[in-house]
Amino acid sequence: MTFNTIRKPLPLSFTQDFKPERRLISQLLKFVEEYGIGNKHEISELTGIPTGKSSGKVEPTINYAIAMGLINAVKNGGSWTLTLTPLGKVVLVEDPYLSERISLWLIHLMLCRPLNQLETSSEISGIVGPWFTLFSISETRLGPVFSSNEFGAFMEEQFGATDKRRKLCTVVLGSYKEDSCLGLTRAIEVDGLDKVLRNKAPRELEFYPVYSAYLFLLWDEFFPKEKQISISELFKRTRILSALFWNEKDSWIWLDWMTDNGLLNMDRQTGEPVVLRTSNTLDVVENIYSELL
Structure with missing residues:
Protein backbone atom coordinates (compact mmCIF):
# COMPACT_ATOMS: atom_id res chain seq x y z
CA MET A 1 0.00 0.00 0.00
CA THR A 2 1.49 3.31 -1.10
CA PHE A 3 0.90 6.47 0.85
CA ASN A 4 0.46 9.67 -1.13
CA THR A 5 3.87 11.31 -1.60
CA ILE A 6 4.28 14.59 -3.47
CA ARG A 7 7.71 16.01 -4.28
CA LYS A 8 6.72 19.37 -5.72
CA PRO A 9 3.86 21.82 -5.23
CA LEU A 10 0.74 21.44 -7.31
CA PRO A 11 0.49 24.25 -9.86
CA LEU A 12 -1.34 27.30 -8.55
CA SER A 13 -3.68 27.04 -11.52
CA PHE A 14 -4.88 23.52 -10.67
CA THR A 15 -8.07 24.76 -8.98
CA GLN A 16 -9.23 26.44 -12.22
CA ASP A 17 -11.09 28.77 -9.82
CA PHE A 18 -13.19 25.86 -8.49
CA LYS A 19 -13.54 25.10 -4.78
CA PRO A 20 -13.24 21.56 -3.33
CA GLU A 21 -16.79 20.21 -3.20
CA ARG A 22 -17.37 17.31 -0.81
CA ARG A 23 -19.99 15.69 -3.03
CA LEU A 24 -17.70 15.66 -6.06
CA ILE A 25 -14.74 14.30 -4.11
CA SER A 26 -16.99 11.56 -2.74
CA GLN A 27 -18.15 10.66 -6.26
CA LEU A 28 -14.56 10.58 -7.45
CA LEU A 29 -13.46 8.21 -4.67
CA LYS A 30 -16.25 5.79 -5.61
CA PHE A 31 -15.14 5.94 -9.24
CA VAL A 32 -11.52 5.26 -8.25
CA GLU A 33 -12.55 2.20 -6.24
CA GLU A 34 -14.72 0.76 -9.02
CA TYR A 35 -12.92 1.81 -12.22
CA GLY A 36 -9.81 3.92 -11.68
CA ILE A 37 -9.01 4.60 -15.33
CA GLY A 38 -10.48 7.08 -17.77
CA ASN A 39 -10.18 10.43 -19.47
CA LYS A 40 -11.98 13.42 -18.01
CA HIS A 41 -15.05 12.91 -20.19
CA GLU A 42 -15.38 9.24 -19.19
CA ILE A 43 -14.89 10.17 -15.54
CA SER A 44 -17.51 12.89 -15.90
CA GLU A 45 -20.00 10.47 -17.41
CA LEU A 46 -19.53 7.91 -14.64
CA THR A 47 -19.43 10.33 -11.71
CA GLY A 48 -21.66 13.22 -12.72
CA ILE A 49 -18.78 15.65 -12.15
CA PRO A 50 -19.26 18.33 -14.83
CA THR A 51 -16.58 18.94 -17.43
CA GLY A 52 -16.17 20.58 -20.81
CA LYS A 53 -13.75 20.63 -23.71
CA SER A 54 -11.30 23.07 -22.16
CA SER A 55 -12.35 23.32 -18.51
CA GLY A 56 -14.63 21.77 -15.92
CA LYS A 57 -14.47 20.26 -12.48
CA VAL A 58 -13.13 16.75 -13.15
CA GLU A 59 -9.42 17.55 -13.22
CA PRO A 60 -9.54 20.13 -10.38
CA THR A 61 -11.38 17.53 -8.28
CA ILE A 62 -8.72 14.92 -9.10
CA ASN A 63 -5.99 17.34 -8.06
CA TYR A 64 -7.79 18.26 -4.84
CA ALA A 65 -8.08 14.56 -4.00
CA ILE A 66 -4.34 14.13 -4.68
CA ALA A 67 -3.53 17.10 -2.45
CA MET A 68 -5.80 15.69 0.28
CA GLY A 69 -3.82 12.45 0.25
CA LEU A 70 -6.85 10.39 -0.81
CA ILE A 71 -5.62 9.17 -4.20
CA ASN A 72 -2.50 8.67 -6.26
CA ALA A 73 -2.70 9.59 -9.91
CA VAL A 74 -0.79 9.20 -13.17
CA LYS A 75 -1.84 11.02 -16.33
CA ASN A 76 -0.77 9.59 -19.68
CA GLY A 77 -1.93 11.73 -22.55
CA GLY A 78 -5.54 12.48 -21.75
CA SER A 79 -6.13 9.39 -19.61
CA TRP A 80 -5.92 9.21 -15.83
CA THR A 81 -4.95 6.14 -13.81
CA LEU A 82 -6.19 6.66 -10.26
CA THR A 83 -5.73 4.53 -7.15
CA LEU A 84 -6.89 4.99 -3.58
CA THR A 85 -4.24 5.59 -0.94
CA PRO A 86 -4.60 3.78 2.40
CA LEU A 87 -6.04 7.04 3.72
CA GLY A 88 -8.52 7.21 0.85
CA LYS A 89 -9.62 3.62 1.46
CA VAL A 90 -10.33 4.28 5.13
CA VAL A 91 -12.29 7.45 4.36
CA LEU A 92 -14.32 5.75 1.63
CA VAL A 93 -15.29 2.89 3.95
CA GLU A 94 -15.97 4.92 7.09
CA ASP A 95 -17.34 8.18 5.70
CA PRO A 96 -18.06 7.86 1.96
CA TYR A 97 -20.04 11.11 1.80
CA LEU A 98 -17.46 13.15 3.75
CA SER A 99 -20.14 14.19 6.20
CA GLU A 100 -18.14 13.88 9.43
CA ARG A 101 -16.21 16.88 10.73
CA ILE A 102 -13.23 14.68 11.49
CA SER A 103 -13.03 13.72 7.80
CA LEU A 104 -13.19 17.38 6.83
CA TRP A 105 -10.47 18.30 9.30
CA LEU A 106 -8.35 15.49 7.90
CA ILE A 107 -8.58 16.70 4.31
CA HIS A 108 -8.22 20.32 5.44
CA LEU A 109 -4.95 19.50 7.21
CA MET A 110 -3.67 17.54 4.23
CA LEU A 111 -4.21 20.61 2.05
CA CYS A 112 -2.08 22.61 4.50
CA ARG A 113 0.90 20.26 4.65
CA PRO A 114 4.43 21.39 3.85
CA LEU A 115 6.77 19.92 1.30
CA ASN A 116 9.75 18.00 2.56
CA GLN A 117 12.69 20.21 1.61
CA LEU A 118 16.35 20.19 2.52
CA GLU A 119 17.03 21.74 5.90
CA THR A 120 19.57 24.01 4.22
CA SER A 121 16.92 25.50 1.95
CA SER A 122 15.94 29.05 2.82
CA GLU A 123 12.56 28.62 1.15
CA ILE A 124 9.54 26.89 2.56
CA SER A 125 6.53 25.83 0.56
CA GLY A 126 3.54 23.56 0.74
CA ILE A 127 1.74 20.99 -1.38
CA VAL A 128 -1.00 23.54 -2.11
CA GLY A 129 0.58 26.97 -1.94
CA PRO A 130 -2.49 29.08 -1.06
CA TRP A 131 -3.62 26.72 1.72
CA PHE A 132 -0.11 26.40 3.13
CA THR A 133 0.31 30.17 3.03
CA LEU A 134 -2.90 30.85 4.92
CA PHE A 135 -2.86 28.04 7.46
CA SER A 136 0.78 27.08 8.02
CA ILE A 137 2.93 30.20 7.76
CA SER A 138 0.63 33.15 8.40
CA GLU A 139 0.12 33.03 12.17
CA THR A 140 2.67 35.73 12.96
CA ARG A 141 1.85 37.85 9.91
CA LEU A 142 -1.96 37.73 9.93
CA GLY A 143 -2.83 36.59 13.46
CA PRO A 144 -6.27 35.30 14.47
CA VAL A 145 -8.29 38.08 12.79
CA PHE A 146 -7.50 39.65 9.41
CA SER A 147 -9.16 40.95 6.27
CA SER A 148 -9.31 39.28 2.88
CA ASN A 149 -7.21 42.16 1.54
CA GLU A 150 -4.48 41.41 4.09
CA PHE A 151 -4.53 37.77 3.05
CA GLY A 152 -4.40 38.86 -0.60
CA ALA A 153 -1.36 41.05 0.05
CA PHE A 154 0.41 38.16 1.79
CA MET A 155 -0.41 35.86 -1.13
CA GLU A 156 1.01 38.36 -3.59
CA GLU A 157 4.23 38.53 -1.58
CA GLN A 158 4.52 34.75 -1.84
CA PHE A 159 3.46 34.21 -5.45
CA GLY A 160 3.46 37.56 -7.24
CA ALA A 161 0.83 40.23 -7.80
CA THR A 162 -1.64 39.19 -10.50
CA ASP A 163 -5.40 38.94 -10.87
CA LYS A 164 -5.03 35.16 -10.61
CA ARG A 165 -3.57 35.50 -7.10
CA ARG A 166 -6.62 37.49 -6.02
CA LYS A 167 -8.90 34.83 -7.50
CA LEU A 168 -7.01 32.18 -5.54
CA CYS A 169 -7.76 34.08 -2.33
CA THR A 170 -11.44 34.00 -3.23
CA VAL A 171 -11.24 30.24 -3.84
CA VAL A 172 -9.54 29.54 -0.51
CA LEU A 173 -11.73 31.79 1.64
CA GLY A 174 -14.85 30.76 -0.26
CA SER A 175 -14.13 27.10 0.48
CA TYR A 176 -14.76 27.83 4.17
CA LYS A 177 -17.87 29.91 3.60
CA GLU A 178 -19.73 26.97 2.08
CA ASP A 179 -20.77 23.88 4.01
CA SER A 180 -20.77 21.99 0.70
CA CYS A 181 -16.99 22.46 0.70
CA LEU A 182 -14.97 22.82 3.93
CA GLY A 183 -17.20 25.23 5.84
CA LEU A 184 -18.16 22.68 8.49
CA THR A 185 -14.58 22.62 9.77
CA ARG A 186 -14.98 26.23 11.01
CA ALA A 187 -11.20 26.46 10.57
CA ILE A 188 -11.86 30.01 9.47
CA GLU A 189 -15.05 32.04 9.49
CA VAL A 190 -15.70 35.01 7.24
CA ASP A 191 -18.16 37.65 8.40
CA GLY A 192 -20.08 40.20 6.36
CA LEU A 193 -17.60 42.95 7.21
CA ASP A 194 -14.78 41.20 5.32
CA LYS A 195 -13.15 40.04 8.53
CA VAL A 196 -11.68 36.55 8.64
CA LEU A 197 -11.50 34.76 12.00
CA ARG A 198 -8.99 31.94 12.38
CA ASN A 199 -10.09 29.24 14.85
CA LYS A 200 -8.05 26.68 16.74
CA ALA A 201 -8.47 23.07 15.68
CA PRO A 202 -11.03 21.28 17.88
CA ARG A 203 -9.61 19.70 21.03
CA GLU A 204 -12.34 17.09 21.51
Whole structure:
Protein backbone atom coordinates (compact mmCIF):
# COMPACT_ATOMS: atom_id res chain seq x y z
CA MET A 1 0.00 0.00 0.00
CA THR A 2 1.49 3.31 -1.10
CA PHE A 3 0.90 6.47 0.85
CA ASN A 4 0.46 9.67 -1.13
CA THR A 5 3.87 11.31 -1.60
CA ILE A 6 4.28 14.59 -3.47
CA ARG A 7 7.71 16.01 -4.28
CA LYS A 8 6.72 19.37 -5.72
CA PRO A 9 3.86 21.82 -5.23
CA LEU A 10 0.74 21.44 -7.31
CA PRO A 11 0.49 24.25 -9.86
CA LEU A 12 -1.34 27.30 -8.55
CA SER A 13 -3.68 27.04 -11.52
CA PHE A 14 -4.88 23.52 -10.67
CA THR A 15 -8.07 24.76 -8.98
CA GLN A 16 -9.23 26.44 -12.22
CA ASP A 17 -11.09 28.77 -9.82
CA PHE A 18 -13.19 25.86 -8.49
CA LYS A 19 -13.54 25.10 -4.78
CA PRO A 20 -13.24 21.56 -3.33
CA GLU A 21 -16.79 20.21 -3.20
CA ARG A 22 -17.37 17.31 -0.81
CA ARG A 23 -19.99 15.69 -3.03
CA LEU A 24 -17.70 15.66 -6.06
CA ILE A 25 -14.74 14.30 -4.11
CA SER A 26 -16.99 11.56 -2.74
CA GLN A 27 -18.15 10.66 -6.26
CA LEU A 28 -14.56 10.58 -7.45
CA LEU A 29 -13.46 8.21 -4.67
CA LYS A 30 -16.25 5.79 -5.61
CA PHE A 31 -15.14 5.94 -9.24
CA VAL A 32 -11.52 5.26 -8.25
CA GLU A 33 -12.55 2.20 -6.24
CA GLU A 34 -14.72 0.76 -9.02
CA TYR A 35 -12.92 1.81 -12.22
CA GLY A 36 -9.81 3.92 -11.68
CA ILE A 37 -9.01 4.60 -15.33
CA GLY A 38 -10.48 7.08 -17.77
CA ASN A 39 -10.18 10.43 -19.47
CA LYS A 40 -11.98 13.42 -18.01
CA HIS A 41 -15.05 12.91 -20.19
CA GLU A 42 -15.38 9.24 -19.19
CA ILE A 43 -14.89 10.17 -15.54
CA SER A 44 -17.51 12.89 -15.90
CA GLU A 45 -20.00 10.47 -17.41
CA LEU A 46 -19.53 7.91 -14.64
CA THR A 47 -19.43 10.33 -11.71
CA GLY A 48 -21.66 13.22 -12.72
CA ILE A 49 -18.78 15.65 -12.15
CA PRO A 50 -19.26 18.33 -14.83
CA THR A 51 -16.58 18.94 -17.43
CA GLY A 52 -16.17 20.58 -20.81
CA LYS A 53 -13.75 20.63 -23.71
CA SER A 54 -11.30 23.07 -22.16
CA SER A 55 -12.35 23.32 -18.51
CA GLY A 56 -14.63 21.77 -15.92
CA LYS A 57 -14.47 20.26 -12.48
CA VAL A 58 -13.13 16.75 -13.15
CA GLU A 59 -9.42 17.55 -13.22
CA PRO A 60 -9.54 20.13 -10.38
CA THR A 61 -11.38 17.53 -8.28
CA ILE A 62 -8.72 14.92 -9.10
CA ASN A 63 -5.99 17.34 -8.06
CA TYR A 64 -7.79 18.26 -4.84
CA ALA A 65 -8.08 14.56 -4.00
CA ILE A 66 -4.34 14.13 -4.68
CA ALA A 67 -3.53 17.10 -2.45
CA MET A 68 -5.80 15.69 0.28
CA GLY A 69 -3.82 12.45 0.25
CA LEU A 70 -6.85 10.39 -0.81
CA ILE A 71 -5.62 9.17 -4.20
CA ASN A 72 -2.50 8.67 -6.26
CA ALA A 73 -2.70 9.59 -9.91
CA VAL A 74 -0.79 9.20 -13.17
CA LYS A 75 -1.84 11.02 -16.33
CA ASN A 76 -0.77 9.59 -19.68
CA GLY A 77 -1.93 11.73 -22.55
CA GLY A 78 -5.54 12.48 -21.75
CA SER A 79 -6.13 9.39 -19.61
CA TRP A 80 -5.92 9.21 -15.83
CA THR A 81 -4.95 6.14 -13.81
CA LEU A 82 -6.19 6.66 -10.26
CA THR A 83 -5.73 4.53 -7.15
CA LEU A 84 -6.89 4.99 -3.58
CA THR A 85 -4.24 5.59 -0.94
CA PRO A 86 -4.60 3.78 2.40
CA LEU A 87 -6.04 7.04 3.72
CA GLY A 88 -8.52 7.21 0.85
CA LYS A 89 -9.62 3.62 1.46
CA VAL A 90 -10.33 4.28 5.13
CA VAL A 91 -12.29 7.45 4.36
CA LEU A 92 -14.32 5.75 1.63
CA VAL A 93 -15.29 2.89 3.95
CA GLU A 94 -15.97 4.92 7.09
CA ASP A 95 -17.34 8.18 5.70
CA PRO A 96 -18.06 7.86 1.96
CA TYR A 97 -20.04 11.11 1.80
CA LEU A 98 -17.46 13.15 3.75
CA SER A 99 -20.14 14.19 6.20
CA GLU A 100 -18.14 13.88 9.43
CA ARG A 101 -16.21 16.88 10.73
CA ILE A 102 -13.23 14.68 11.49
CA SER A 103 -13.03 13.72 7.80
CA LEU A 104 -13.19 17.38 6.83
CA TRP A 105 -10.47 18.30 9.30
CA LEU A 106 -8.35 15.49 7.90
CA ILE A 107 -8.58 16.70 4.31
CA HIS A 108 -8.22 20.32 5.44
CA LEU A 109 -4.95 19.50 7.21
CA MET A 110 -3.67 17.54 4.23
CA LEU A 111 -4.21 20.61 2.05
CA CYS A 112 -2.08 22.61 4.50
CA ARG A 113 0.90 20.26 4.65
CA PRO A 114 4.43 21.39 3.85
CA LEU A 115 6.77 19.92 1.30
CA ASN A 116 9.75 18.00 2.56
CA GLN A 117 12.69 20.21 1.61
CA LEU A 118 16.35 20.19 2.52
CA GLU A 119 17.03 21.74 5.90
CA THR A 120 19.57 24.01 4.22
CA SER A 121 16.92 25.50 1.95
CA SER A 122 15.94 29.05 2.82
CA GLU A 123 12.56 28.62 1.15
CA ILE A 124 9.54 26.89 2.56
CA SER A 125 6.53 25.83 0.56
CA GLY A 126 3.54 23.56 0.74
CA ILE A 127 1.74 20.99 -1.38
CA VAL A 128 -1.00 23.54 -2.11
CA GLY A 129 0.58 26.97 -1.94
CA PRO A 130 -2.49 29.08 -1.06
CA TRP A 131 -3.62 26.72 1.72
CA PHE A 132 -0.11 26.40 3.13
CA THR A 133 0.31 30.17 3.03
CA LEU A 134 -2.90 30.85 4.92
CA PHE A 135 -2.86 28.04 7.46
CA SER A 136 0.78 27.08 8.02
CA ILE A 137 2.93 30.20 7.76
CA SER A 138 0.63 33.15 8.40
CA GLU A 139 0.12 33.03 12.17
CA THR A 140 2.67 35.73 12.96
CA ARG A 141 1.85 37.85 9.91
CA LEU A 142 -1.96 37.73 9.93
CA GLY A 143 -2.83 36.59 13.46
CA PRO A 144 -6.27 35.30 14.47
CA VAL A 145 -8.29 38.08 12.79
CA PHE A 146 -7.50 39.65 9.41
CA SER A 147 -9.16 40.95 6.27
CA SER A 148 -9.31 39.28 2.88
CA ASN A 149 -7.21 42.16 1.54
CA GLU A 150 -4.48 41.41 4.09
CA PHE A 151 -4.53 37.77 3.05
CA GLY A 152 -4.40 38.86 -0.60
CA ALA A 153 -1.36 41.05 0.05
CA PHE A 154 0.41 38.16 1.79
CA MET A 155 -0.41 35.86 -1.13
CA GLU A 156 1.01 38.36 -3.59
CA GLU A 157 4.23 38.53 -1.58
CA GLN A 158 4.52 34.75 -1.84
CA PHE A 159 3.46 34.21 -5.45
CA GLY A 160 3.46 37.56 -7.24
CA ALA A 161 0.83 40.23 -7.80
CA THR A 162 -1.64 39.19 -10.50
CA ASP A 163 -5.40 38.94 -10.87
CA LYS A 164 -5.03 35.16 -10.61
CA ARG A 165 -3.57 35.50 -7.10
CA ARG A 166 -6.62 37.49 -6.02
CA LYS A 167 -8.90 34.83 -7.50
CA LEU A 168 -7.01 32.18 -5.54
CA CYS A 169 -7.76 34.08 -2.33
CA THR A 170 -11.44 34.00 -3.23
CA VAL A 171 -11.24 30.24 -3.84
CA VAL A 172 -9.54 29.54 -0.51
CA LEU A 173 -11.73 31.79 1.64
CA GLY A 174 -14.85 30.76 -0.26
CA SER A 175 -14.13 27.10 0.48
CA TYR A 176 -14.76 27.83 4.17
CA LYS A 177 -17.87 29.91 3.60
CA GLU A 178 -19.73 26.97 2.08
CA ASP A 179 -20.77 23.88 4.01
CA SER A 180 -20.77 21.99 0.70
CA CYS A 181 -16.99 22.46 0.70
CA LEU A 182 -14.97 22.82 3.93
CA GLY A 183 -17.20 25.23 5.84
CA LEU A 184 -18.16 22.68 8.49
CA THR A 185 -14.58 22.62 9.77
CA ARG A 186 -14.98 26.23 11.01
CA ALA A 187 -11.20 26.46 10.57
CA ILE A 188 -11.86 30.01 9.47
CA GLU A 189 -15.05 32.04 9.49
CA VAL A 190 -15.70 35.01 7.24
CA ASP A 191 -18.16 37.65 8.40
CA GLY A 192 -20.08 40.20 6.36
CA LEU A 193 -17.60 42.95 7.21
CA ASP A 194 -14.78 41.20 5.32
CA LYS A 195 -13.15 40.04 8.53
CA VAL A 196 -11.68 36.55 8.64
CA LEU A 197 -11.50 34.76 12.00
CA ARG A 198 -8.99 31.94 12.38
CA ASN A 199 -10.09 29.24 14.85
CA LYS A 200 -8.05 26.68 16.74
CA ALA A 201 -8.47 23.07 15.68
CA PRO A 202 -11.03 21.28 17.88
CA ARG A 203 -9.61 19.70 21.03
CA GLU A 204 -12.34 17.09 21.51
CA LEU A 205 -11.22 13.50 21.90
CA GLU A 206 -12.79 12.33 18.63
CA PHE A 207 -10.35 14.47 16.63
CA TYR A 208 -7.17 13.12 18.26
CA PRO A 209 -6.85 10.09 15.93
CA VAL A 210 -7.03 12.42 12.92
CA TYR A 211 -4.25 14.65 14.23
CA SER A 212 -2.22 11.56 15.06
CA ALA A 213 -2.57 10.13 11.55
CA TYR A 214 -1.59 13.50 10.10
CA LEU A 215 1.47 13.64 12.36
CA PHE A 216 2.56 10.10 11.45
CA LEU A 217 2.17 10.79 7.72
CA LEU A 218 4.34 13.89 8.09
CA TRP A 219 6.83 12.00 10.27
CA ASP A 220 7.23 9.40 7.50
CA GLU A 221 7.81 12.17 4.98
CA PHE A 222 10.22 14.33 6.98
CA PHE A 223 12.00 11.77 9.18
CA PRO A 224 11.69 8.40 7.39
CA LYS A 225 14.71 6.89 9.18
CA GLU A 226 14.04 8.28 12.64
CA LYS A 227 12.07 6.41 15.30
CA GLN A 228 12.94 8.93 18.01
CA ILE A 229 13.11 12.70 17.80
CA SER A 230 12.72 15.79 19.94
CA ILE A 231 9.18 17.08 19.99
CA SER A 232 10.34 20.60 19.14
CA GLU A 233 12.13 19.41 15.98
CA LEU A 234 9.11 17.32 14.98
CA PHE A 235 6.77 20.28 15.38
CA LYS A 236 9.18 22.70 13.71
CA ARG A 237 9.70 20.72 10.52
CA THR A 238 6.12 19.50 10.06
CA ARG A 239 4.52 22.82 11.12
CA ILE A 240 1.66 20.83 12.57
CA LEU A 241 1.00 23.29 15.40
CA SER A 242 0.71 26.11 12.89
CA ALA A 243 -1.81 24.12 10.86
CA LEU A 244 -3.79 23.33 14.02
CA PHE A 245 -3.37 26.96 15.18
CA TRP A 246 -2.26 25.61 18.56
CA ASN A 247 0.55 26.52 20.90
CA GLU A 248 2.61 23.77 22.49
CA LYS A 249 0.47 23.77 25.64
CA ASP A 250 -2.63 23.09 23.53
CA SER A 251 -0.99 19.86 22.34
CA TRP A 252 -0.24 18.32 25.73
CA ILE A 253 -3.52 16.46 26.26
CA TRP A 254 -3.36 15.12 22.70
CA LEU A 255 0.23 13.95 23.19
CA ASP A 256 -0.76 12.24 26.43
CA TRP A 257 -3.64 10.55 24.58
CA MET A 258 -1.17 9.22 21.97
CA THR A 259 1.04 7.92 24.75
CA ASP A 260 -1.88 6.26 26.56
CA ASN A 261 -2.98 4.60 23.31
CA GLY A 262 0.42 3.16 22.49
CA LEU A 263 1.28 5.42 19.57
CA LEU A 264 4.20 7.18 21.23
CA ASN A 265 6.48 7.03 24.23
CA MET A 266 7.51 10.40 25.58
CA ASP A 267 10.55 11.17 27.72
CA ARG A 268 10.14 14.45 29.59
CA GLN A 269 12.89 13.73 32.13
CA THR A 270 15.95 14.74 30.12
CA GLY A 271 15.29 18.41 29.42
CA GLU A 272 13.70 18.82 26.03
CA PRO A 273 10.89 16.24 25.55
CA VAL A 274 11.76 13.41 23.18
CA VAL A 275 9.19 11.15 21.50
CA LEU A 276 9.59 7.57 20.31
CA ARG A 277 7.03 6.22 17.86
CA THR A 278 5.68 2.86 18.96
CA SER A 279 3.09 2.28 16.22
CA ASN A 280 3.18 2.15 12.45
CA THR A 281 1.50 4.68 10.21
CA LEU A 282 -0.95 2.27 8.58
CA ASP A 283 -2.38 1.22 11.96
CA VAL A 284 -2.78 4.86 12.98
CA VAL A 285 -4.48 5.74 9.68
CA GLU A 286 -6.86 2.79 9.95
CA ASN A 287 -8.00 4.00 13.37
CA ILE A 288 -8.89 7.57 12.39
CA TYR A 289 -12.55 7.01 13.30
CA SER A 290 -11.89 5.02 16.48
CA GLU A 291 -13.07 7.72 18.91
CA LEU A 292 -16.14 8.71 16.92
CA LEU A 293 -19.31 7.98 18.89
